Amino acid sequence: MCAAVYALSALTGYVLTSALLLKCPTFLHRRKRGPFLSKHISHRGGAGENLENTMAAFKHAVDLGTDMLELDCHLTKDGQVVVSHDANLKRATGINARISDITYAELPPYLCKLGVTFQRECFCEGGEDKQIPLLRDIFDAFPNTPVNIDIKVNDDTLIKKVSELVVKYDREHLTVWGNASNQVVKKCYKENPRIPVLFSYPRVLQLLGLFYTGLLPFVPLKEQFLEIPMPSIFFKIQDPNRLTRGQRLIAWLADTLLMRKALFKHLTARGIQVYIWVLNDEDDFQRAFDLGATGVMTDFPTRLKDFMDRKGISKLD
Template identity: 50%
Template structure:
């Protein structure tokens, strides 16, 4: 009798989980975003312009018609929000100095040769660009008022979170801004600062979503995050050393890159972004897995891919020719 009761409970749980997996609207209100992005330019397109600069952003938006700019932020000593990836100035030739130790006016321009983090061994020649200065976030907001922007809060500083939040509110960009960090601590601070701004999943949130998916709990899980932005683990395979590390990357790819997870999140109104993908084969795999959008260092390449593969284009999206 007890076994029959247990079997019935388990069977009911499995059936209910499967129903909610495909019809999450029964339990959850679908998230509504003001935009849908397929074409996302990583650091403005680090393979085609000096990363995180106005020049790169102009190329991505004007020449490539990107749907979203991805960028990184730090705080200078005088409290200005600076668009830059690293806390130090290694990419400006002064690794011994940190952005937080200098006033904004003292920050040097980027080097003429910049490494591509997601293309091992490759670099971008920025010598043809006269302006390689690190811009302010306010300058980016002013230059691209209607372009959605994805902000990585690079360090755990209350002042940085507050400053970015104030700028987003000042420019009334809450509906077209996404922010967060791999750190749950930073992401929680972002949410407390302004819950109306789109929120990325921290790494602990990603792990929770994936693990709950395999035990059937994901359809029941409330999610405050609005954007599931994760790396495609397979791109890391050439970058890691040692058999154990490669095995872990392989396992992460097998567990994370599953259409049933990505499509469930999309049904709940979350956007799914995979990064940083730099080849047509990677673009194709991402969209076939169920990604909403792809983040790339090569916005021109992704533009041509979407133009040549209209089956992946979002309804109503106009592609730059």
């Protein structure tokens, strides 16, 4: 009987301590000091308004006042760091070739019309700019704009070259990088721990496990940015008539587990920014900010800017 009372008392103390530290994490952890705050993030430069990952897209987003450019990097055969989402050029250029197998000079231009991945039955038709740019082109053109870099392949040389460019352009305080792969994120952190890293997918799962067991307030976190999807958008980008009951259940469960205001509040209190992607509708913008996300990533930077202006959402909020 005494043992049961003791166990219950200990459990109650743990629950109360965990709840307190969830709301006030700075009792245990020093708040991370980020050099920038990004609320408006342009996915691939704004793939719904200009051809994705082109200089025209990035310039349009920066001219609008975007807080951050999101882009993807690969390495060409001759060792150039280029900005492109796909490893294979078939979807974007019509040429069935891998970026790593051809030189930068041989890269074909983008097609005139590309599908917008996160907007069902939507296409973007570009203007004159159809060139795949170099990462250094973006750094040259936008020296003061934060950039979110997705290292698309597990390539030590690519990681090293991206780090060298970031250092050369004095952008360690304006860059965040990573990948869904935990192995890639670990390599990024080892290569240059001064560049903030994103949570990988395995680390997101660990984060959720820590959150739901009450252990999160006690665990240090090296990452400074949580970049996650809003699972409910799955119902918008897929044909609802073709979704199985199982797919609907998985999307609903993932949304319920991941979109947690208490989790976002805890992370932001620790100085970790929370970005939700890729949102293209006003109701999703509103939901993300209501949940406490620090930033929204979108294919339509003009649409998000108009929404934020109307709602009075600024960097200082």
